[in-house]
Amino acid sequence: MSIAAVFVNVLVFLLLAPLFDGVLRKTTARVQTRQGPPIVQPYYDLFKLLGKERINSARNWAFKLAPPAAFASILAVVALIPFGGKVNALGGRVDAVTVIYLLTLGGVSVLLGALASRNTFAAIGASREMVTMVMIEPILAMTLILGAARSRSLGLGAAVFGAAGPGYGAAAAVMLVVYLLALQAFVAKQPFDIAEAEIEVLEGPFIEYSGPDYGLFRYAMMMKQMFYAWLFVAVFLPFLRTGHYLGDILTQLLGTLAVFILIAVVGSTNPRLRIDQAVKIYAVLILIALGAVGLAVAGV
Amino acid sequence: MTADLSVPLLLAFALLGAAALAAPLLARRRTLAGVVNLALVAAAAVLLFLVGYGSLFGPAGHASATLSLGPVTIPLVLDGLAGLFLGIVALIGLASALYSIRYLERFPGRSLRSYYACFPLFLLGMAGVLVVDDFGLGFTLAWQLMTVPAFFLVRFEREAKETVRAARNFLIFMELAWLLVVLGPLAVPGCRFGDALPVLAGKLGQAGGAPLALFFGLLLAGFGLKAGVFPLGQLWLPGAYSVAPSPVSALLSSAMSKTGVYGLIRAFLFMAPAGNPAFDARTWGLVVAAVGAATLLIGTIQAMKQSDAKRLLAYSSIGQIGYIVLAIGVALALALPAGPAVSVLAAAAVIGALYHALNHAIFKGMLFLTGGNILYATGTKDLNKLGGLIGLMPVTAAIAGLGSLAIAGMPATSGFGSKWLIIASSVLAGDSGFVLVVFGVIALFTSAVTLACYVKFFGMAFTSVGSEWNVGRPVQEAPASMLVPMIALTAICLVQGLFPALSVGLVRAALERSEGFLLAGALGSPAVPVPSRALGLGLPGLGGPVSSAAAAPLVVLLLVGLGLALGALLRRAGGSKEVSAPTWLCGYQDLSNANRYTDRGMFAGLRALFKFAGGKSGK
Numbered sequence: 001m002s003i004a005a006v007f008v009n010v011l012v013f014l015l016l017a018p019l020f021d022g023v024l025r026k027t028t029a030r031v032q033t034r035q036g037p038p039i040v041q042p043y044y045d046l047f048k049l050l051g052k053e054r055i056n057s058a059r060n061w062a063f064k065l066a067p068p069a070a071f072a073s074i075l076a077v078v079a080l081i082p083f084g085g086k087v088n089a090l091g092g093r094v095d096a097v098t099v100i101y102l103l104t105l106g107g108v109s110v111l112l113g114a115l116a117s118r119n120t121f122a123a124i125g126a127s128r129e130m131v132t133m134v135m136i137e138p139i140l141a142m143t144l145i146l147g148a149a150r151s152r153s154l155g156l157g158a159a160v161f162g163a164a165g166p167g168y169g170a171a172a173a174v175m176l177v178v179y180l181l182a183l184q185a186f187v188a189k190q191p192f193d194i195a196e197a198e199i200e201v202l203e204g205p206f207i208e209y210s211g212p213d214y215g216l217f218r219y220a221m222m223m224k225q226m227f228y229a230w231l232f233v234a235v236f237l238p239f240l241r242t243g244h245y246l247g248d249i250l251t252q253l254l255g256t257l258a259v260f261i262l263i264a265v266v267g268s269t270n271p272r273l274r275i276d277q278a279v280k281i282y283a284v285l286i287l288i289a290l291g292a293v294g295l296a297v298a299g300v
Numbered sequence: 301m302t303a304d305l306s307v308p309l310l311l312a313f314a315l316l317g318a319a320a321l322a323a324p325l326l327a328r329r330r331t332l333a334g335v336v337n338l339a340l341v342a343a344a345a346v347l348l349f350l351v352g353y354g355s356l357f358g359p360a361g362h363a364s365a366t367l368s369l370g371p372v373t374i375p376l377v378l379d380g381l382a383g384l385f386l387g388i389v390a391l392i393g394l395a396s397a398l399y400s401i402r403y404l405e406r407f408p409g410r411s412l413r414s415y416y417a418c419f420p421l422f423l424l425g426m427a428g429v430l431v432v433d434d435f436g437l438g439f440t441l442a443w444q445l446m447t448v449p450a451f452f453l454v455r456f457e458r459e460a461k462e463t464v465r466a467a468r469n470f471l472i473f474m475e476l477a478w479l480l481v482v483l484g485p486l487a488v489p490g491c492r493f494g495d496a497l498p499v500l501a502g503k504l505g506q507a508g509g510a511p512l513a514l515f516f517g518l519l520l521a522g523f524g525l526k527a528g529v530f531p532l533g534q535l536w537l538p539g540a541y542s543v544a545p546s547p548v549s550a551l552l553s554s555a556m557s558k559t560g561v562y563g564l565i566r567a568f569l570f571m572a573p574a575g576n577p578a579f580d581a582r583t584w585g586l587v588v589a590a591v592g593a594a595t596l597l598i599g600t601i602q603a604m605k606q607s608d609a610k611r612l613l614a615y616s617s618i619g620q621i622g623y624i625v626l627a628i629g630v631a632l633a634l635a636l637p638a639g640p641a642v643s644v645l646a647a648a649a650v651i652g653a654l655y656h657a658l659n660h661a662i663f664k665g666m667l668f669l670t671g672g673n674i675l676y677a678t679g680t681k682d683l684n685k686l687g688g689l690i691g692l693m694p695v696t697a698a699i700a701g702l703g704s705l706a707i708a709g710m711p712a713t714s715g716f717g718s719k720w721l722i723i724a725s726s727v728l729a730g731d732s733g734f735v736l737v738v739f740g741v742i743a744l745f746t747s748a749v750t751l752a753c754y755v756k757f758f759g760m761a762f763t764s765v766g767s768e769w770n771v772g773r774p775v776q777e778a779p780a781s782m783l784v785p786m787i788a789l790t791a792i793c794l795v796q797g798l799f800p801a802l803s804v805g806l807v808r809a810a811l812e813r814s815e816g817f818l819l820a821g822a823l824g825s826p827a828v829p830v831p832s833r834a835l836g837l838g839l840p841g842l843g844g845p846v847s848s849a850a851a852a853p854l855v856v857l858l859l860v861g862l863g864l865a866l867g868a869l870l871r872r873a874g875g876s877k878e879v880s881a882p883t884w885l886c887g888y889q890d891l892s893n894a895n896r897y898t899d900r901g902m903f904a905g906l907r908a909l910f911k912f913a914g915g916k917s918g919k
Contacts, residue, residue: 049874050870050873050876051875052876053876053877054876055878055879056881057882057884058883059691061690062697062701062763068868071866071867073863075863094851095851097849098716098720101709101711101747102860104710104751105710105711108708108751108755112758115758115764116763116764119891123759124897124901128905131752131905133748134748134906137748138744141744148727149727152728152730152731153728153849154724155850211876212871212873212876213871219870280909293737294734297730298734
């Protein structure tokens with residue numbers, strides 16, 4: 001029964017997201033000729049954070065609501081996606097527009113917490129995060145709309161698998177390049193880690209968070225990264241599809257691993273951009289993506 | 301049937317007229333005047349609801365009537381569409397009348413005579429514009445009855461220069477809108493001033509290209525001016541909405557702007573002569589859609605730049621009306637179809653337009669009243685001076701938060717369902733024109749900008765910090781009689797969001813019970829959207845049996861709820877304790893008025909990118 005696939009989605013993402021983050025950190029360290037933490041370090045971090053005390057500087061409900069809300073939004077996203085190549089019971093009841101908005105809801109939760117924490121650095125980070133969200137959401141949207149336009153359906157399976165199949169057109173090729181260029185922004189890594197920018201605004205939105213609250217935010221971030229890496233594989237690498245559910249899960253996970261290594265290499269070799277520079281890059285990417293959708297509508 | 305509905309309608313009008321006479325006489329006893337106004341408005345609202353219900357669900361019949369005033373007769377129409385919009389006017393009017401009673405305490409020295417005389421007349425005028433069935437004498441009477449009282453209501457705080465100027469602009473442009481609409485029929489050969497709309501529509505069927513272009517151009521400009529489309533709305537709307545007393549702002553934005561939308565729908569989706577080869581529905585649809593897309597993008601970007609809470613809400617009203625206009629345009633562009641699949645999308649778009657009009661009436665009402673609560677409690681609407689109200693005004697904050705999520709179209713709120721219909725129908729219309737896909741993408745992008753506006757509104761007013769230093773008085777939650785109407789609107793907003801099939805059913809009933817609807821055929825086909833899928837919405841498959849788009853708020857709510865529970869569980873799992881500490885700014889300084897984050901830096905990168913859109917937060 002495909003309701004079981006919902007649980008598979010959630011479990012795989014909950015269990016493996018920290019591992020991929022570990023790969024990311026390890027690869028980054030190796031690129032910088034450091035030893036780096038063990039690959040399982042993110043699990044240790046999360047466990048440790050769950051037991052530490054929660055420092056609350058804000059004393060309002062929004063501050064407390066934000067971390068579980070961010071966690072819940074991304075969990076809802078991964079529950080719905082056609083992971084393993086087939087649309088599950090719940091994913092069939094919604095469409096791509098729902099997933100796009102749910103990702104935005106996760107971002108909003110971060111902003112809500114940041115602004116509720118009353119910290120000035122958090123507010124700066126929130127402002128940058130919002131700007132980034134506004135500018136990269138259309139790129140994500142158009143990646144899915146490309147598939148929707150080709151298969152004339154916004155259903156999740158059609159939107160995700162429609163872009164590059166059947167037949168790899170010019171539109172998909174252009175969108176692939178755009179997605180790769182936007183990938184670092186999707187996963188908030190250098191050169192687009194502008195909102196958190198540890199050495200500049202001290203993790204921005206998260207500055208006042210500690211203990212399990214911070215842990216939930218980190219966990220949500222890890223799952224978000226895994227989602228975007230998975231989406232690249234699912235949309236643009238149709239040749240990884242085996243036709244079997246478990247086989248597809250395996251190939252998609254391997255593909256995701258490769259994307260994480262790519263993210264780490266790009267991230268560790270590119271310095272951070274300023275927000276105004278980044279916004280211009282996003283604007284150009286949006287226009288190119290719109291062109292790609294145009295190609296898809298024209299049937300190229 | 302006809303007599304059944306026109307009797308309660310005229311009775312409601314009489315009650316509103318009585319309110320305009322009775323309440324001002326009692327104006328010295330301020331609360332009593334407010335209560336009398338409320339009682340009469342409430343009675344009229346109940347009657348208007350009955351009329352609306354009757355026109356939507358009562359026994360079908362010919363839904364027109366005439367009103368005789370001495371020698372002249374005015375044709376009236378009481379169909380489903382009019383009934384739907386009458387419901388909006390009645391609901392927001394009722395909420396606003398209750399809210400006004402305590403809100404007007406802000407102006408202790410001022411006579412309330414003109415306020416209570418104009419308030420019911422304004423409602424009467426709006427209801428009149430909805431039911432008159434001509435662009436002649438009846439329309440003129442109703443329009444003036446709407447505009448002139450509204451002018452005095454906007455001008456209520458008349459000692460401020462800004463208010464007087466905004467009210468003057470309001471009057472000038474509303475009279476201009478009236479002129480444009482009344483001139484429209486005169487452009488068509490054989491039409492006279494005062495022809496009933498069905499007569500007019502008949503003559504449009506034989507008219508040539510130039511008169512048609514002139515007629516629809518004038519009506520687009522006139523009703524567009526009223527609804528506030530770009531660039532016409534910017535001329536008067538932000539000023540009028542932001543300087544009016546808050547309950548009036550809510551009426552202007554939630555109810556009055558809908559009369560413009562109503563006019564556009566009547567003109568383009570009822571009177572458009574589908575059989576006339578001189579009328580190019582596709583081109584007109586694309587024009588209207590382009591106007592809508594420009595309106596929603598630019599209005600929302602301008603909203604993002606505002607630092608005055610009510611101006612932000614006003615500009616964002618322009619943006620939301622843009623969604624409705626876009627959907628009307630998409631429906632018209634797809635109206636003369638290439639196949640059944642396309643007419644499904646056209647029907648989805650027009651359902652989305654009306655659904656969004658309903659939703660906007662509710663959540664913008666909530667938000668403007670929230671703005672009123674802030675003004676009532678703090679005396680300022682400058683976001684730079686506010687901040688941290690969440691602890692002081694928890695109910696208002698919760699309502700503002702829900703309203704913000706709804707207007708940004710977050711899943712499981714009401715805005716999601718309607719924006720979903722609009723975006724899905726334009727994106728899926730790709731085969732019929734790439735430009736519609738572009739409009740759909742613009743609408744999606746603008747949703748994120750809307751979110752930015754309301755992150756700013758909620759963030760700077762309710763969370764963050766500032767009011768403790770900049771508001772020189774103790775801040776308290778608003779009184780119960782102001783919160784009650786807001787809570788009622790919130791409840792409706794939640795229902796609209798969680799059970800979209802209800803609203804869609806209402807909208808469909810309205811369209812099915814309206815004669816002359818351009819897409820009546822499409823609406824009748826069994827494939828049309830959309831209450832389906834266990835209280836969710838679905839669009840039937842365009843390419844196959846699988847549904848091509850779907851929204852299911854309850855599924856989303858379930859998943860997010862389970863996620864929240866899991867998150868809460870994880871938070872407790874490690875036995876962590878909560879401790880309190882002051883805000884940490886790297887240890888150099890404590891948080892103070894001098895080092896908090898104000899409007900200037902907010903979204904600076906985006907503002908620089910969208911410099912071309914204008915809309916500085918000027919005074």
